Amino acid sequence: MIRYYNTETRAKEELEPIEPKKIGMYTCGPTVYDYAHIGNLRAYCFEDLLRRHLKYCGYEVTQVMNITDIDDKIIRAANKAGIPIDEFTAPYIEAFHRDLSSLNIEPAEFYPRATGHIPEMVDLIKLIIDAGAGYRGDDGSIYFSIAAFPKYGRLSHIKLEGQKAGARIKHDEYDKESVADFALWKAWDEQDGDVYWETALGKGRPGWHIECSAMSMKYLGESFDIHTGGVDNIFPHHENEIAQAETATGRTFVRLWMHNEHLLVDNRKMAKSLGNFYTLKDLPNKGFSPLALRYLYISTHYRSKLNFTLEALQAADKTITGLYDFLKRLEEVKDNPDISYDPEFDNMIEKAKQGFLSELDDDLNMSGALAYLFDLETETNKRLEAGNLNRRHAEKVRDLFLDLDRILGLKLADALKSQSLEDEIEKLIAEREQARKNKDFARSDEIRDRLKEMGIILEDTSQGTRWKKR
């Protein structure tokens, strides 16, 4: 039984899809006016973990991730650069997909762009107006009237009366009947320059919230299973999505809302002004694989704040290196008829698997799940060390790790296939072996140093010398 935490009810709930064994899921994607930072990427990694877990459990997942390629910042920056907005956003969209790929995030089924769905948004706004919840302000913009949607606030549990209204309300939005109302359609003004659409609603562009309601329903239907995003989206963005969609359709918009907590850097909010702002590009310079970052993300519960530090990233890097080493070692276990087959170890393998999966079924408790995996690793190593690990068991453990990597996404299989022995390395190792036999350690160390410079690390074991790439 899978249970996930629902922001709306503030409780873990059993997953009950609308259609058996199928999940429609909408995940709020990037606004492409800049490169993604490691906080954004945490959200996409969480969503990837969620989809991989669902798929592992046999669900057919249809994931939609929007790309917001029209908003105030984009218009401002594109106009400043003197180029059309699609030209401005293109490199950021490309970078976004590259980032996802290097974190081994599975592609979603759909990446709809806001600018490609203006007609859908216009249609939705018309429905909202027909339902009596939309009105036109003096500036020509169309607003959603919160007063027309009594259930407003049920996701965020915010009571509008308690809000410090006005603190961040701009002067140009005084056309609204109520400060809590939000724009569905923004009428063109001079600052927008060439950026506008001529529609039945007039000349202008969509408000931010309407794209997600329109595009999610287009690809997933009026009612769908899961909607995710960062906690900052709960209010007002997701609250507004609900208001728009349910006003238009009269149906429940989303059954399960899941939100990931933010990431802190050195226990502070990440901000460019604080100088603790990282993007993925910054990591290789510091010697880390993006998969180390992935591990760091998924090993912390998605609803907890994650404190990013370089030390923690380093620990993550060492941890996955340890996993790769472990799998390589398993691969080298020889078939030895003297080693008996211990059926008890089968039970331990099975228990590790079940433990791992049941922790994930409990609202994606990856930390708990990993403990099972590491315990199995230690047990296997002990047997290996004691010389009583049967080849068949080594294969079973390896297969389990590779199987669970469908969820982890750490590319564990790469540890096995990458290193075909190259002649030169083999020759040098053989030469070093000879030197060691002759107790010519100066020569053997020289060879080891030379290989090290080539990025090859040697390990002498009782079964001979192993090597790996660093």
Next chain:
RNA sequence: GGCGACGUGGCCGAGUGGUUAGGCAGCGGUCUGCAAAAUCGUUUACAGCGGUUCGAUUCCGCUCGUCGCCUCCA
């Protein structure tokens, strides 16, 4: 002001009313020509103060501290 989250051993980070989380780092041992890897052992954990209880890190209250949302924000 309204709503909410959190404070676990050097670092990261699960969890539980009474039994070892786990990872990384450190220290000591085994193994090794030396390393590396592995392995064994090890380092007084649950912010503070009260309460409930046979027993609380785990429930309740208060205090202190950190962080978040309150209409750009993963």
